[in-house]
Amino acid sequence: MDDVLDCLGAERCTMTSVEAQEWMAETLVVSKAVEGVPIAPGIHCNQCHYSAKNKRVMKNHISKLHKGASWGEVVSEGMVQVVFKGRLEKYILVEELEMEVESNTGR
Numbered sequence: 001m002d003d004v005l006d007c008l009g010a011e012r013c014t015m016t017s018v019e020a021q022e023w024m025a026e027t028l029v030v031s032k033a034v035e036g037v038p039i040a041p042g043i044h045c046n047q048c049h050y051s052a053k054n055k056r057v058m059k060n061h062i063s064k065l066h067k068g069a070s071w072g073e074v075v076s077e078g079m080v081q082v083v084f085k086g087r088l089e090k091y092i093l094v095e096e097l098e099m100e101v102e103s104n105t106g107r
Contacts, residue, residue, distance in 0.1 A: 017088075024083075024090050032096045034083055042080030044093045046073075051080045051091040 015023070028049035033039050043058050044051040047066055052058045058075055066074055080091040 020084055020088055024088055029093045029095055030081070033079075033094045034081055037081045037083055039079050039081055039094060042078060042091055042093075043075050044078050044080070046076055049093060051078070051093045053080060053091055 028051070040053060042051055042053045043055070045058070045061060045066070047069070050058075050061050050065075052061065059071075062069055062071070062074055079094045081094055082089055082091055084090070
């Protein structure tokens with residue numbers, strides 16, 4: 001648990017819902033994978049670092065926020081993680097992989 005908290009930059013053992021929302025709003029990329037959280041192949045936006053696991057979600061993102069941009073100029077492949085579930089669920093791009101990728105994350 002301490003490793004996860006260190007990766008998240010959390011100083012206390014628990015985060016309130018508000019603290020988690022604030023962290024998620026600011027965190028689009030993590031330098032290394034959060035230990036114990038599955039890593040999956042995904043895609044990310046080169047213009048704003050928004051990350052997703054499937055193309056449909058990314059197409060919606062591009063059409064809403066980057067109108068007129070083509071897929072090839074905006075999107076790159078990468079590895080992603082979902083640190084929180086439920087209403088805080090959001091994919092985060094992982095820059096450096098030190099762990100084995102889990103191919104089945106149930107998504």
